[in-house]
Amino acid sequence: MTNTILVVGALGLIGRAAIEHFSSRPGWRAIGISRRAPDFESPARFVSLDLQDAGACRARSAEFAEVTHILYAALYEKPSLVSGWQDPEQIAINMAMLRNIVESVESATGGLKHITLLQGTKAYGSHIEPMRVPGKERWPRHPHENFYWHQEDYVRERAARSGWSFTILRPQAVLGLAVGSPMNLIAAIGLNAAIRRERGEPLYWSGGGRLVTQASDAALLARAAEWAGTEPRCAGETYNIGNGDMLVWEDLFPSVATFFGMDYGGRRPERLAETMPAQSGTWDAMVAKYGLRPYGLEALAGASFQFADWSFRYGEEHPAPSILSTIKSRQHGFADCLDTEDAVLGWLRRMQDERLLPR
Numbered sequence: 001m002t003n004t005i006l007v008v009g010a011l012g013l014i015g016r017a018a019i020e021h022f023s024s025r026p027g028w029r030a031i032g033i034s035r036r037a038p039d040f041e042s043p044a045r046f047v048s049l050d051l052q053d054a055g056a057c058r059a060r061s062a063e064f065a066e067v068t069h070i071l072y073a074a075l076y077e078k079p080s081l082v083s084g085w086q087d088p089e090q091i092a093i094n095m096a097m098l099r100n101i102v103e104s105v106e107s108a109t110g111g112l113k114h115i116t117l118l119q120g121t122k123a124y125g126s127h128i129e130p131m132r133v134p135g136k137e138r139w140p141r142h143p144h145e146n147f148y149w150h151q152e153d154y155v156r157e158r159a160a161r162s163g164w165s166f167t168i169l170r171p172q173a174v175l176g177l178a179v180g181s182p183m184n185l186i187a188a189i190g191l192n193a194a195i196r197r198e199r200g201e202p203l204y205w206s207g208g209g210r211l212v213t214q215a216s217d218a219a220l221l222a223r224a225a226e227w228a229g230t231e232p233r234c235a236g237e238t239y240n241i242g243n244g245d246m247l248v249w250e251d252l253f254p255s256v257a258t259f260f261g262m263d264y265g266g267r268r269p270e271r272l273a274e275t276m277p278a279q280s281g282t283w284d285a286m287v288a289k290y291g292l293r294p295y296g297l298e299a300l301a302g303a304s305f306q307f308a309d310w311s312f313r314y315g316e317e318h319p320a321p322s323i324l325s326t327i328k329s330r331q332h333g334f335a336d337c338l339d340t341e342d343a344v345l346g347w348l349r350r351m352q353d354e355r356l357l358p359r
Helices: 013-023 054-059 088-108 147-162 185-198 218-230 249-259 272-290 297-301 304-311 327-331 340-353
Strands: 003-008 028-034 045-048 069-072 114-118 165-170 203-205 238-240 264-267
Touching: 003 013, 003 088, 003 218, 013 028, 013 069, 013 218, 054 088, 069 088, 069 218, 088 147, 114 147, 114 218, 147 165, 165 218, 185 203, 185 249, 185 272, 185 297, 185 304, 185 340, 203 249, 238 327, 249 264, 249 340, 272 297, 272 304
Parallel strands: 003 028, 003 069, 028 045, 069 114, 114 165, 165 238, 203 264
Antiparallel strands: none
């Protein structure tokens, strides 16, 4: 029997990796939902849809008649990224987007089996205060307003009434390939390095003190989504998903400098969200010089420089560690892992292969 997965947010970091994964898997078909048309070739079918428009979602429901699984990877973010994480409007919009597509799919098919929902380390309050380490899925909810809780309550109640199951995956610092994603560390790192190399400068560590943390490769998350959607033990469960190692971002930057054939200059704190937009002219000249795809700096990076400043803990001398336990996923059967340094360099190479960064 063939399963059909609807990847919602198909052009984002997780969504694009999921489209690539499920399109190549026997016994699976993939349908992608995004507002923009895909900028890459894929055997998947794509539906252009604004998830905030409930009427538009209802009008396209017939196109979802074969859907058996949903991977919900769509996300609405405010222009001011970090402050927007607790904004009531951001919470309401993310809730409405999920509701609109789930109810559209339910109205079209009686064959829905499973929904995979994405959360993250904000579930442990990492954006509010130092989190307990390692974060564990069994803990009570951290007491703050978060669209995660609204979406989870909705899916849990809907699943109980409708008969399908769900699983929640919690990655950390997702590494992947996307254009315009608001939280793309690969784009932020790659653009910063490429521009500095073009200017004859070394690569500096722009962040704060030595943060011990983790990352989650988007391709690994796609494999985790297949596991979650087909393993009965995952029904109703939440899993932290990480690469399996730890990292200190500052210690990885010398390898990034070597990858780009440039010197590493050590520490020089810098708020990238303030300094990098001023390099848009340099980037435009690089696009023409190296024959890159014609994306401006903001179009390619989205709000990712803001996310890099937060992820690298700019301005914090002694950042608290951000570590999640992945014991539960391993105990339940998902033991996939990879080296984060290899993943970072691999995704930078993919950006070069797709003419998004110069070689």
